[in-house]
Amino acid sequence: MTEDNTTPSQRxxxxxxxxxxxTGTGAAVGAATFAGGLGVGRATADTVPAxxxxxxxxxxxxxxxxxxxxxxxxxHFAAFDVTATTREELVTLLQAWTLAAAEMTQGRPxxxxxxxxxAPPADTGEADGxxxxxxxxTFGFGPSLFRDAHGKDRFGIAxxxxxxxxxxxxxxGDKLDPSRSDGDLCVQACADDPQVAxxxxxxxxxxxxxxxxxxxxxxxxxxxxxxxxxQATPRNLFGFKDGTANxxxxxxxxxxxxxxxGQRDDPAAGWMTGGSYLVARRINMRxxxxxxxxxxxxxxxxGRDRPQGAPLxxxxxxxxxxxxxxxxxxxPLIAADSHVRLAHPHTNGGVxxxxxxxxxxxxxxAIGRLDAGLFFLAYVRRPSAQYxxxxxxxxxxxxxxxxxxxxxSGLFAIPPGARDGGHIGQTLFA
Amino acid sequence: MTEDNTTPSQRxxxxxxxxxxxTGTGAAVGAATFAGGLGVGRATADTVPAxxxxxxxxxxxxxxxxxxxxxxxxxHFAAFDVTATTREELVTLLQAWTLAAAEMTQGRPxxxxxxxxxAPPADTGEADGxxxxxxxxTFGFGPSLFRDAHGKDRFGIAxxxxxxxxxxxxxxGDKLDPSRSDGDLCVQACADDPQVAxxxxxxxxxxxxxxxxxxxxxxxxxxxxxxxxxQATPRNLFGFKDGTANxxxxxxxxxxxxxxxGQRDDPAAGWMTGGSYLVARRINMRxxxxxxxxxxxxxxxxGRDRPQGAPLxxxxxxxxxxxxxxxxxxxPLIAADSHVRLAHPHTNGGVxxxxxxxxxxxxxxAIGRLDAGLFFLAYVRRPSAQYxxxxxxxxxxxxxxxxxxxxxSGLFAIPPGARDGGHIGQTLFA
Numbered sequence: 001m002t003e004d005n006t007t008p009s010q011r012x013x014x015x016x017x018x019x020x021x022x023t024g025t026g027a028a029v030g031a032a033t034f035a036g037g038l039g040v041g042r043a044t045a046d047t048v049p050a051x052x053x054x055x056x057x058x059x060x061x062x063x064x065x066x067x068x069x070x071x072x073x074x075x076h077f078a079a080f081d082v083t084a085t086t087r088e089e090l091v092t093l094l095q096a097w098t099l100a101a102a103e104m105t106q107g108r109p110x111x112x113x114x115x116x117x118x119a120p121p122a123d124t125g126e127a128d129g130x131x132x133x134x135x136x137x138t139f140g141f142g143p144s145l146f147r148d149a150h151g152k153d154r155f156g157i158a159x160x161x162x163x164x165x166x167x168x169x170x171x172x173g174d175k176l177d178p179s180r181s182d183g184d185l186c187v188q189a190c191a192d193d194p195q196v197a198x199x200x201x202x203x204x205x206x207x208x209x210x211x212x213x214x215x216x217x218x219x220x221x222x223x224x225x226x227x228x229x230x231q232a233t234p235r236n237l238f239g240f241k242d243g244t245a246n247x248x249x250x251x252x253x254x255x256x257x258x259x260x261x262g263q264r265d266d267p268a269a270g271w272m273t274g275g276s277y278l279v280a281r282r283i284n285m286r287x288x289x290x291x292x293x294x295x296x297x298x299x300x301x302x303g304r305d306r307p308q309g310a311p312l313x314x315x316x317x318x319x320x321x322x323x324x325x326x327x328x329x330x331x332p333l334i335a336a337d338s339h340v341r342l343a344h345p346h347t348n349g350g351v352x353x354x355x356x357x358x359x360x361x362x363x364x365x366a367i368g369r370l371d372a373g374l375f376f377l378a379y380v381r382r383p384s385a386q387y388x389x390x391x392x393x394x395x396x397x398x399x400x401x402x403x404x405x406x407x408x409s410g411l412f413a414i415p416p417g418a419r420d421g422g423h424i425g426q427t428l429f430a
Numbered sequence: 431m432t433e434d435n436t437t438p439s440q441r442x443x444x445x446x447x448x449x450x451x452x453t454g455t456g457a458a459v460g461a462a463t464f465a466g467g468l469g470v471g472r473a474t475a476d477t478v479p480a481x482x483x484x485x486x487x488x489x490x491x492x493x494x495x496x497x498x499x500x501x502x503x504x505x506h507f508a509a510f511d512v513t514a515t516t517r518e519e520l521v522t523l524l525q526a527w528t529l530a531a532a533e534m535t536q537g538r539p540x541x542x543x544x545x546x547x548x549a550p551p552a553d554t555g556e557a558d559g560x561x562x563x564x565x566x567x568t569f570g571f572g573p574s575l576f577r578d579a580h581g582k583d584r585f586g587i588a589x590x591x592x593x594x595x596x597x598x599x600x601x602x603g604d605k606l607d608p609s610r611s612d613g614d615l616c617v618q619a620c621a622d623d624p625q626v627a628x629x630x631x632x633x634x635x636x637x638x639x640x641x642x643x644x645x646x647x648x649x650x651x652x653x654x655x656x657x658x659x660x661q662a663t664p665r666n667l668f669g670f671k672d673g674t675a676n677x678x679x680x681x682x683x684x685x686x687x688x689x690x691x692g693q694r695d696d697p698a699a700g701w702m703t704g705g706s707y708l709v710a711r712r713i714n715m716r717x718x719x720x721x722x723x724x725x726x727x728x729x730x731x732x733g734r735d736r737p738q739g740a741p742l743x744x745x746x747x748x749x750x751x752x753x754x755x756x757x758x759x760x761x762p763l764i765a766a767d768s769h770v771r772l773a774h775p776h777t778n779g780g781v782x783x784x785x786x787x788x789x790x791x792x793x794x795x796a797i798g799r800l801d802a803g804l805f806f807l808a809y810v811r812r813p814s815a816q817y818x819x820x821x822x823x824x825x826x827x828x829x830x831x832x833x834x835x836x837x838x839s840g841l842f843a844i845p846p847g848a849r850d851g852g853h854i855g856q857t858l859f860a
Binding site for chain 1: 504506508510511546547548549550551553554555556557558559609623624625628632635636639643644645646647648649651652662664665666667668669670717718721722723724725726728736737789791792793794796797798799800802
C-alpha cells in the first residue's frame with residue numbers, strides 16, 4: 001500500500017480507475033496479481049448492459065431507501081446482536097456500515113480501497129461483475145439496543161428510546177422462535193439479484209466482526225407486495241395476489257400520513273423524524289392443508305377471487321371492496337372473518353401500512369411438509385395504532401389463522417436516511 | 431364437472447381455451463367464480479412480454495432437460511422418500527409427475543383440468559401469470575429405490591439397478607447429515623425465476639401426497655457454472671469465477687463421451703441409455719475463515735486469479751492452465767495442492783464432468799456464521815470413474831478442504847427423457 005494525502009473518497013475513485021484499467025487487459029491482471037497491489041472492483045455503468053439490473057438508488061437521502069422504493073424481487077434480511085460494549089464502538093460500526101452501504105448500493109465493492117496482495121481482499125468478491133441490481137440497504141434499531149434484557153443502558157441511549165419501540169404483545173396463536181426473533185440491529189437488503197443481496201449482508205456482517213454478529217436471517221425469494229402503481233401485484237404462496245390495496249409511493253400524502261414519523265410524534269425521540277418503524281413477522285403457511293381446501297373456501301377466507309384478485313363484492317382487482325354488499329339470504333359477499341375485511345382500513349380506523357413482504361421457503365420439516373410462508377415486513381408511523389390492533393383482531397377472528405402461524409417477530413426503529421458525510425443513526429447519537 | 435368422451439389432453443386443451451376466454455374479462459371472472467366451474471391458468475406467450483423469462487424447453491426429448499440446458503439462475507432441488515408400497519403406485523406417481531412436468535415447463539398450471547369451485551384448485555396458483563422462465567424438471571432414482579435400507583426390493587427393480595448406482599464412499603472430511611442426504615427419488619427444478627422453481631417442487635410434492643414425501647430440499651440462489659459458451663462464468667461465494675473449464679453443451683462429442691450413458695455401458699441397465707448420473711453434494715463454505723485469508727493465499731488455493739479467473743500460469747480466463755509452468759526458484763505457478771490442478775482432466779485421467787451447481791445460504795449458525803456454500807451438482811456417465819477418484823484426491827490433497835465441509839450427499843440415476851405419451855422411467859418399468 002502506498003501512502004498519499006488524498007481523501008478516502010478520492011482514493012476510492014483512484015482505485016476504481018485503477019481497477020478499470022486493469023480489467024481491460026486480463027493478461028496484465030494475471031501478472032499484476034504477483035506484483036503487489038491490486039484493485040478489486042465491481043462492474044460499472046460503463047461495463048455492463050443497461051436495463052432493470054442497472055437500477056441504482058441513492059443511499060444518502062432524507063428517508064432511507066428500501067421503504068417506498070419499488071419493491072425489488074429478492075430479500076436477505078438479517079438481525080444482529082451487538083457485542084460491542086461502548087457507544088464509540090457502536091458508532092464506529094454504524095459509520096463503517098454507512099460507507100459500505102453507500103458503495104454497494106451503487107454497484108461498487110463494499111470497501112474499495114486498494115488492497116494489498118498479502119491482506120484479505122477488501123470485498124468478498126462474489127458480486128464482482130454484477131450491476132447494482134436495485135440494491136437497497138435499510139437499517140434499524142431494536143428495543144434491546146436501548147435497554148438490554150437486564151434493563152441495562154449499554155450505549156447511553158435509553159432516554160431516547162421511542163415510545164413506539166416497545167416489545168410487541170403476544171398475539172393469540174403466536175409460536176415465536178427466539179432464534180428467529182428480535183435483535184439489536186437489523187438490515188433489510190433488497191435487490192433484483194439475490195447474489196447482490198446476499199453479498200451485501202455478508203460484507204456488512206464481515207465489517208461488523210467483533211462488534212456485532214448475525215442473530216438470525218431470512219431469505220425471501222419473491223416479493224409479495226407492490227409499493228408502486230407501476231408494479232403488477234405478485235402472488236403469495238396461497239396462490240392469491242397479495243398487497244393489492246397496499247400503500248403506494250405515488251399516493252400523495254399517504255406516506256407522510258402512514259409511514260414517516262413526524263416532527264411532533266414523540267418529543268423524546270425527535271431523532272426519528274423522517275424515519276419509520278418496521279414490523280417483521282415470519283409467518284409460516286400450512287400449505288399442505290391450504291391446498292386441500294376448496295377454491296370456494298380459499299376465496300371466502302381471502303375475500304377476493306383467485307384468478308384476478310377482485311373483491312368478492314364484484315369488480316376487478318382494484319375495485320374498492322364493498323364490505324356492506326350482501327348476496328342471497330342476506331349473507332355478506334365479503335365474509336365477516338375474511339382477511340380482506342379484517343385488514344381493510346374501514347375496519348381499522350382508517351390506518352394503512354406500507355407492506356413489503358416476501359415469500360420464503362426454508363426446506364421442509366421432518367414429515368416432508370414445506371417450511372414456507374410469508375416474511376411479512378411492514379413500515380408504519382405508529383406500530384401501536386397501525387399494526388398491533390389489526391394483528392390482534394386478525395389473530396382472534398381471521399379465518400386464515402387456521403392456515404398460518406407466526407414463528408418469528410421483530411420490531412425495529414428505522415432512523416431517517418443518512419446525510420452524505422454522516423452516518424446511519426447520527427440523529428440518535430449526536 | 432361434466433363428463434365427456436374427450437381424451438385428457440383434449441380436455442386440457444379445452445380448459446386452456448376456457449381459461450383464456452375467462453381471463454380476458456376480469457369482471458366476468460369475478461362473477462364466474464360464483465357460478466360453479468372455473469379454469470385456473472397461467473400466462474401464455476400471448477399475454478406476457480417476450481424476453482429471457484419466455485424461454486421454454488421441451489419436456490419430452492431423448493435426454494432429460496436441465497442437464498446440458500444452459501444453466502438457469504435459480505434452483506429448488508428436492509429428494510423424496512417413496513411411501514408407496516407397490517410398483518403400480520410408483521409408476522402411477524411417475525406418470526402423474528410426467529404430465530405435470532410437461533405442463534409446468536411450458537408455463538402452464540401443473541394440472542390444467544377444469545376445477546370445480548367446491549374442490550381444491552388443481553394448481554396451487556402462485557405461478558399464475560408468470561411465464562415459463564426457462565423451467566426444467568429433471569428426475570432421478572436413488573439407490574434406495576432399488577434396494578431399501580433392509581435390502582428389500584420393494585418395486586421389483588433390484589435386478590436392474592445400475593452398477594454405477596452404488597453408494598458413494600466416505601470421503602475424508604465428510605460430515606454428512608442424513609437428513610440432507612440420499613433419497614429414493616430426486617427432482618431438480620431450475621428456472622430463472624425462483625417462484626417458478628418453488629411452485630414446481632410444491633406441486634410435484636402435492637401430487638405425490640400418499641406416494642412420496644420430501645426428505646430434504648435445497649434452494650440455490652445463484653448458478654455457479656456455465657453449461658453453454660454463450661454464458662458468462664458466474665462467481666461462487668469464495669468470490670472466484672467457478673466452472674470456467676466446465677463441459678459446455680456446444681463442445682461436439684463431449685456430452686456423449688462424459689455425460690450420457692451409452693448403450694453398452696451396463697448390460698443389466700440398458701434402460702439407462704441416454705440417461706446420466708447426478709452427484710449432489712452440499713458443500714458448506716467457511717466464509718468467515720476464507721475472508722480472513724490473504725488474496726495471495728486465496729489465489730494460490732484456487733490456482734486462478736480472482737479478478738479475471740485466469741490461471742496463475744498466465745493468460746486470460748479461458749487460457750488452458752499450464753500445470754508444468756514454474757516461477758522463481760522452480761516453484762510451480764499452479765500449486766501442487768491447488769484446486770485447479772486437482773480438478774484438471776490431466777490430473778484425472780482425462781475425465782470431465784458437467785457441473786451445474788448453485789450458491790446457497792440457509793441462514794446462520796448459533797454464533798452468527800452464515801450457513802452458506804455451494805450446492806454441487808454434477809452430471810456424469812460413470813460416477814465411479816469421473817467423480818469418486820477426483821473427490822478422493824481432493825478430500826486428501828486440496829488446500830481448499832480447510833475452508834469447506836461436505837454436509838449432504840446424494841447419487842441418483844437420471845433416466846433418459848420421456849417420450850410424448852410415455853413417462854419418466856418408462857424404460858426401467860417397461
